[in-house]
Amino acid sequence: MQLYETTVARVQEIIGDMSPAKPAVTGPDLILIDDLGYDSIHFLELALALEQEFNLFEFDEEQAVGMITVGDVAHLIAKIVVAAEDEGGDES
Amino acid sequence: MTATTTTTLGPAEIRETDRWLAALERTFWVPEDHRVGYFDRVAALDMLRCGEEVLNELVKAGLPTLGEPGQEWFDRFDLFNLALASGSQKSVPEKAIRYALRWMHGGPETWTARLDWTFVVDLSCPLPACGEDPEWSHAQMLPEAVGGELHEWHVEPEGARMVGDQLRYRGPGPLRFSGHVSTSGELMQLRSPQLRKIVEDFFAVGYRWVRLPEPLQWEYRRLLDAGVSPCISASLFLAKEFEAAGYPAITRRGWLLGMLDLSHSWVEVVDDDGVQKPIDPIFTWLTEYADKPHPDLAAASIGSRMNRLLPASMAADGLMATHRCGGRDVDPRRKTMIRRRLATDGPQTHHGTAGASS
Numbered sequence: 001m002q003l004y005e006t007t008v009a010r011v012q013e014i015i016g017d018m019s020p021a022k023p024a025v026t027g028p029d030l031i032l033i034d035d036l037g038y039d040s041i042h043f044l045e046l047a048l049a050l051e052q053e054f055n056l057f058e059f060d061e062e063q064a065v066g067m068i069t070v071g072d073v074a075h076l077i078a079k080i081v082v083a084a085e086d087e088g089g090d091e092s
Numbered sequence: 093m094t095a096t097t098t099t100t101l102g103p104a105e106i107r108e109t110d111r112w113l114a115a116l117e118r119t120f121w122v123p124e125d126h127r128v129g130y131f132d133r134v135a136a137l138d139m140l141r142c143g144e145e146v147l148n149e150l151v152k153a154g155l156p157t158l159g160e161p162g163q164e165w166f167d168r169f170d171l172f173n174l175a176l177a178s179g180s181q182k183s184v185p186e187k188a189i190r191y192a193l194r195w196m197h198g199g200p201e202t203w204t205a206r207l208d209w210t211f212v213v214d215l216s217c218p219l220p221a222c223g224e225d226p227e228w229s230h231a232q233m234l235p236e237a238v239g240g241e242l243h244e245w246h247v248e249p250e251g252a253r254m255v256g257d258q259l260r261y262r263g264p265g266p267l268r269f270s271g272h273v274s275t276s277g278e279l280m281q282l283r284s285p286q287l288r289k290i291v292e293d294f295f296a297v298g299y300r301w302v303r304l305p306e307p308l309q310w311e312y313r314r315l316l317d318a319g320v321s322p323c324i325s326a327s328l329f330l331a332k333e334f335e336a337a338g339y340p341a342i343t344r345r346g347w348l349l350g351m352l353d354l355s356h357s358w359v360e361v362v363d364d365d366g367v368q369k370p371i372d373p374i375f376t377w378l379t380e381y382a383d384k385p386h387p388d389l390a391a392a393s394i395g396s397r398m399n400r401l402l403p404a405s406m407a408a409d410g411l412m413a414t415h416r417c418g419g420r421d422v423d424p425r426r427k428t429m430i431r432r433r434l435a436t437d438g439p440q441t442h443h444g445t446a447g448a449s450s
Contacts (some may be wrong), residue, residue, distance in 0.1 A: 033212060033429065040352045040429050044191050047351075058383075061195045061351055065432040 003085060004078045007054070012073040014053060019047050028071030036070070046073075054081050105145070108180070112146050115177040120300070120320045121156050121398055122167045129158035129165025137164045140175055141182045150174075151220055165393040173302045176381070186381075191293065192352035193382035195400070203392060204277035206240075207399045208435040209349060211273060214427040215413055216266040223418020228267045230413045231345065231406035232257045235273040238397050244272035257405035265415075265424075272433065275349070277399040279392060282371075284364040290333045291371060291394055294326070301377040310409050323357040323374040327408040330371060334361045342368075343408035348375065349400050353430035357408040369395045402430065 008028075016026035021037030023030070032038040037048070047059055054077060061082075067073050121127075129401070131139065137147055151157060155174065157164035175183035180438075195202070215228055232254065235241055247253075247269040252261035261267050282288050299321035310313065313324035327343040334341035341361040348356040358372040375393035379385040406412055415424035 039427055040431075041188070043431075044188055044352060047191065048187060058191075058194060060197075061432060064351065066434045 004082050007045060007078040007081045008071075008074040011050065011077045012052070012070055014049060015046065015070050015073060018042065026070060029071060030070045031068055032070065032073070034081060050077055056080060056084075098235065108142070109146050109149050111180065112142055112150055112174075112178055114152055115174055115179070116155060118177045119170070119174045120302050120318060122169050122304060122308065126305050127156060127158065127167045127170070128305075130168050131166045131171060133164060133166075136171055139168075139171050139184050140178075141184065142178075142180065159284070161178060168272055169304050170303075176302075189353060189378070189381045190383055192348075192350045192354055193378060193385070195350050196379060196382035196385040199386055200392065201386060203389070203396070203398050203400070204279060205399060206274050206276045206435065207349075208272065208274045208433050209402070209430050210242075210433045211428070211430040212268065212270040213429075214266055214268050215415065215424045216427075217415060217417060218423060218425045219417070222265060223420070223422075225419075226264055226415065226417040228252070228259075228261045228265060228413075228415050228424065230259045230267070230269070231404040231410070232259060233273060234346075234403045235275055237344075237403045238399070238401055238440070239278065240273055240275040240399075240402075242271065242273050246270050266320075273402065274435065275399045275402055276329050276397075278397045280369055280370060280395045282363055282395040282424075284308065284339065286337050287334065287339060287361060287363060287371075290330065290337060291373070294330060294333075294373060295376075299326075303342055306411075319374070324408045326373050327357045327359040330359045330373070331361075331408075334359070339363075339409055344370075344403045345406040345408055345410065345412055346401060346403040347428070347430055348378075349402055349432075350450055354400070355412070355428070355429055359408075363395070370397055370401060371395065372398075372401070375401075393446060 012026055012028065015032070015036065016023065019036040019038065020027070020042055021035070023036060030036055050056065051058060063076065067076065097370060107364070111290060133147065137144060140147065153163060155166070156170055158167045172185045175185040176189065211233070213230065217226065233242065247259065249261065249263060251263055251266070252259060252267055254350055274413060282291065299316065299319060302320045304315070304322050306324060309322045310328070312328045315321060315325045315397035316329060330341045331341040339361050341359055343357060343359050345357050348354040356374070358370050360368050360370050362368050362426065372393045375398070376390040379390045404412060413424050413426050415422050
């Protein structure tokens with residue numbers, strides 16, 4: 001559970017840092033496009049940064065559908081990270 | 093860059109430099125009459141991700157520049173095409189194209205299913221201060237032309253409205269329209285032997301896909317003679333060929349949708365069965381840049397209506413958006429974002445049973 005929460009927090013931090021709008025505060029309910037100024041290229045940069053940060057395989061489009069808010073992205077990444085950790089644990 | 097500096101490079105860096113220099117030889121440069129020095133060295137390095145030493149070597153070896161040595165400016169299309177030819181896997185254009193085309197590994201059922209998209213298009217004036225009596229226009233999105241639908245539509249300011257197939261507004265910007273569209277597709281093949289021959293002959297020439305400024309792409313003979321064929325040029329040429337063979341054809345502007353929305357153009361021709369079918373050679377070529385594309389995808393883009401194409405009410409040689417202020421035409425700054433979304437309303441005749449239409 002701790003991994004899930006720390007991942008959510010780190011993703012929110014990255015999204016805030018990379019936001020074109022540079023808001024004073026970020027939160028899970030902020031909308032990536034309207035509130036944080038993300039456009040297509042910034043989404044690309046964010047996706048590549050998250051893949052690198054969490055050593056993820058490339059997201060496919062189905063996973064990215066419906067990512068509206070900071071929280072949507074943070075929880076998606078946290079689920080993937082925790083699932084990868086669980087799979088690793090099963091194998092060892 | 094001096095010879096001394098070069099000797100400090102390790103074998104890996106030298107191989108990397110050679111790779112970029114080889115790409116330099118293959119790249120088609122924007123002709124001087126269309127070249128714009130929009131990117132400085134910092135921006136160029138951010139795009140190419142090749143390192144300063146390599147950039148110095150590229151400039152020395154002939155990468156076109158404007159401005160003084162050491163303070164060069166670069167054309168963004170030159171940098172894009174060079175990066176794509178490099179095979180470095182690190183440059184932003186390579187990453188962006190691969191990212192945009194991630195959906196290409198999917199099978200035929202995914203090419204025709206209903207897909208839903210949110211869109212936001214912003215038009216603003218690029219001048220420090222927008223001039224008097226500003227006017228704006230943007231071509232209409234036409235999802236219904238590919239079996240889709242417009243589900244939601246918002247426009248700001250309120251005075252903007254559709255006039256024919258153009259969104260028009262008189263007043264201070266920016267102009268924004270947004271909403272929700274769906275697209276769908278249908279797998280089809282060209283029946284006419286004549287049309288098939290024209291397309292085969294086009295591919296047989298071995299043109300290379302490049303990105304170039306729109307006004308240059310309209311000079312399609314000039315580009316084809318140089319061995320390159322961006323989407324607008326290919327569309328204009330093929331439309332003429334189809335018409336010359338007696339087949340009605342139109343060119344379209346629009347978007348190729350995926351993880352990123354790419355501004356795009358293609359041609360549609362009325363086949364022997366009376367059906368108007370898209371022909372999109374660039375779509376075929378783009379599969380070469382995708383990671384593990386489905387083996388049937390390239391061929392399907394000739395004649396099939398793909399759910400990845402969102403047409404606009406504009407021909408390939410027309411302007412998608414216009415702006416006029418202070419008594420003169422100004423190319424508006426355009427920011428478009430079209431992203432997949434969950435389908436939440438409207439009929440979903442294909443969703444989840446996508447293979448049915450094929």
